[in-house]
Amino acid sequence: MNLIEAVKAAGIVGAGGAGFPTHVKLNAKAEWFIVNAAECEPLIETDKYLCRTYADRIIVAATAVAAHLGAKHTVIALKRKYEPEIQALQAAIDKAGAEIKLFPMETFYPAGDEQTMVQLVTGKTVPERGLPLDVGAVVDNVGTLLNIYGALTEGAGVSSKFLSVTGEVREPIVLHVPIGTKITECIEAAAPKISDYAVILGGPMMGKVVVDRDAIKAAVVTKTTGNLLVLPRDHYLIARSQRKIERIAAQARASCIQCRMCTDLCPRYLIGHSIRPNLVMRNLYREQFIEDNDEYLKAFGDAANCCSCGVCEMFACPMGLSPRKVNEHIKVRLRERGIQVPRNMECTARGDINLHRIPTGRLVTRLGLAEYYGLHAHECRELEPESVFVPFSQHIGKPAVPVKAVGDSVEAGELLAAAAEGGLSANIHASITGVITEITPAGAAIARRKEG
Ligand code: SF4
Ligand code: SF4
Numbered sequence: 001m002n003l004i005e006a007v008k009a010a011g012i013v014g015a016g017g018a019g020f021p022t023h024v025k026l027n028a029k030a031e032w033f034i035v036n037a038a039e040c041e042p043l044i045e046t047d048k049y050l051c052r053t054y055a056d057r058i059i060v061a062a063t064a065v066a067a068h069l070g071a072k073h074t075v076i077a078l079k080r081k082y083e084p085e086i087q088a089l090q091a092a093i094d095k096a097g098a099e100i101k102l103f104p105m106e107t108f109y110p111a112g113d114e115q116t117m118v119q120l121v122t123g124k125t126v127p128e129r130g131l132p133l134d135v136g137a138v139v140d141n142v143g144t145l146l147n148i149y150g151a152l153t154e155g156a157g158v159s160s161k162f163l164s165v166t167g168e169v170r171e172p173i174v175l176h177v178p179i180g181t182k183i184t185e186c187i188e189a190a191a192p193k194i195s196d197y198a199v200i201l202g203g204p205m206m207g208k209v210v211v212d213r214d215a216i217k218a219a220v221v222t223k224t225t226g227n228l229l230v231l232p233r234d235h236y237l238i239a240r241s242q243r244k245i246e247r248i249a250a251q252a253r254a255s256c257i258q259c260r261m262c263t264d265l266c267p268r269y270l271i272g273h274s275i276r277p278n279l280v281m282r283n284l285y286r287e288q289f290i291e292d293n294d295e296y297l298k299a300f301g302d303a304a305n306c307c308s309c310g311v312c313e314m315f316a317c318p319m320g321l322s323p324r325k326v327n328e329h330i331k332v333r334l335r336e337r338g339i340q341v342p343r344n345m346e347c348t349a350r351g352d353i354n355l356h357r358i359p360t361g362r363l364v365t366r367l368g369l370a371e372y373y374g375l376h377a378h379e380c381r382e383l384e385p386e387s388v389f390v391p392f393s394q395h396i397g398k399p400a401v402p403v404k405a406v407g408d409s410v411e412a413g414e415l416l417a418a419a420a421e422g423g424l425s426a427n428i429h430a431s432i433t434g435v436i437t438e439i440t441p442a443g444a445a446i447a448r449r450k451e452g
Pocket of ligand 2: 255256257258259260261262263277278281316317318319320321322323
């Protein structure tokens with residue numbers, strides 16, 4: 001079995017949050033192979049733990065992927081301040097005699113954004129709405145590489161996940177859990193300091209906010225869950241996430257002072273893309289009245305290049321406005337109107353890019369998270385839940401198709417649902433050994449088999 005077949009069989013998808021099927025991404029040749037270990041958002045501990053603990057495996061997998069891609073340059077990009085992780089990776093590189101370089105980055109947001117990272121490492125800007133491969137680069141997260149190691153050495157399917165639990169917990173912790181474990185079990189394992197909490201699945205800037213009690217109880221760990229941020233329900237970030245677009249738009253129309261800070265600090269603007277959120281905000285007052293699509297494109301086309309990083313609304317805007325949410329709203333409107341926004345394929349970074357990086361320390365203060373910043377996870381706990389619910393869609397593309405039925409016994413790692421034919425999809429594996437108790441369009445419930 002070659003590397004692509006092994007990765008496909010294992011159901012590996014981008015572990016850093018996107019969930020793009022890795023066998024599709026790696027079906028290429030590239031000059032650069034970049035391993036992303038920069039932990040894009042603040043307060044996430046997972047990638048650091050993986051680098052410290054599994055450096056040898058990461059280097060083995062990176063070497064195999066780089067050889068497959070025919071890469072001339074293989075780098076692992078991570079923050080300069082990750083000293084123990086840098087030591088562990090360098091020792092593993094030296095031990096293996098691997099031709100891999102470490103690429104230390106400053107502590108800014110969004111250092112781990114794929115396009116920001118590619119620009120920093122290669123000096124080239126990925127085209128608007130393009131892929132790193134457009135400039136000869138492939139980027140994989142360290143968690144993805146660890147799964148590739150498992151696929152190449154043991155033929156293992158992805159059935160477990162490392163994730164950190166941070167925020168209002170006794171101390172940050174890393175957990176290793178079967179896919180489909182309830183997030184409430186993960187949070188309990190981290191000893192929450194409050195009972196009435198909301199959760200952000202992922203990081204504070206781009207994670208999914210879950211407030212509703214039933215939704216929290218129903219949420220499970222998937223292949224892309226890297227962190228659970230536990231916060232009081234009245235925390236600024238939670239309250240802000242609940243604002244409706246009507247109110248956001250009304251505030252934008254009334255209060256935008258056209259200071260341009262949202263544009264000047266926008267990471268996509270800085271790498272040279274056509275995106276000026278201040279202009280979208282300025283035109284918002286006439287959004288409903290523009291009938292001509294060419295005029296709409298001129299006024300709002302920039303929104304298509306927004307990656308929803310949140311810099312504009314969480315850091316830049318002095319008026320507390322939300323250009324990100326407005327852009328998300330406009331993107332829907334562009335689709336509804338059938339407007340194709342042209343792409344600039346020849347972008348170059350702006351000369352002042354390094355002057356406009358946002359220090360993570362200042363960002364967390366702005367987010368009201370300073371009390372959690374600087375706390376680190378020192379241990380990793382294994383959880384063995386009595387039951388799991390394994391979703392069939394944990395990736396970009398079509399849901400996988402179940403190959404088992406209610407009442408079937410399954411072993412951990414056994415194929416549970418096969419990648420759908422004809423398009424992007426990924427295999428899904430059972431994450432515990434037991435009996436399937438329920439299958440719904442969304443996934444399969446498995447009850448652990450009692451020993452003895
Ligand atoms: S969310 Fe704001 S800062 Fe980020 S890409 Fe979109 S417009 Fe730029
Ligand atoms: S930063 Fe805020 S006030 Fe300034 S132009 Fe952007 S949206 Fe308007």
